[in-house]
Amino acid sequence: MAEESAAQKNPENWISPQKILVILAHPDDPEFFCGATIARWTRQGHTVEYCLLTRGDKGVRDELIDRETLSRIREVEQKRAAEILGVSRVRFLNFEDGYLQPDLNARREVVSVIREVRPDVVVTSDPTNYFHREDRINHPDHRIAGQIVCEAVYPASGNPMYYPELLERGLSPHEIKELWLTLTAQPNMMIDVTETWDFKIAALKQHCSQIANIDEMERIQRLRHTPDSSDDNPRYVDSFRRIKFR
């Protein structure tokens, strides 16, 4: 029993501070998918950086705003949200929102970020999750970002034969220790994030361009407690598929 509660308290079982790189498609994805876990990690002394593949420049259905203006707004929102979660750096790649493709160019861009940051752990979205929940189709960028990142992690990032031009830029091969997939239908890892759920909500509130009704968003997020807990005494978990490389 004592062992079980230790595992629940420290399910990651990391014995030293980890460098964690979160690579996702859009501004607001880190907060919506796993913001409370990110807050948990930074509070535990791990370093978290973000890399967003797009600036979310099609994230509203509004003909009155142009994509460039929306990109700038979303970049600011993302940086504010990241700050609340304790994230140390946010970088953006310049892919167009909605048009992500798992091609060799996108893979090279992600390999180059992984080799530069040299993380222990990479977090991305599950590339196999086509139908997310019963009432929606997962955004294609979420799946495709996951595919690009998985294919960058293995085998390209650790193998000097891939993208030899990166060696000339000083970006030597790097192998990560763990890959965590968020937004997954096949979790093998649950993280109790009850203590940091408020940080997630505070960070989500920064994404004003994406949230029509902030109070309603907060109400829905608070209802997302585990079925075995209550509104008055909620428990929250984030689920992941965790791959530990040997």
Ligand SMILES: [Zn+2]
């Ligand atoms: Zn998204």
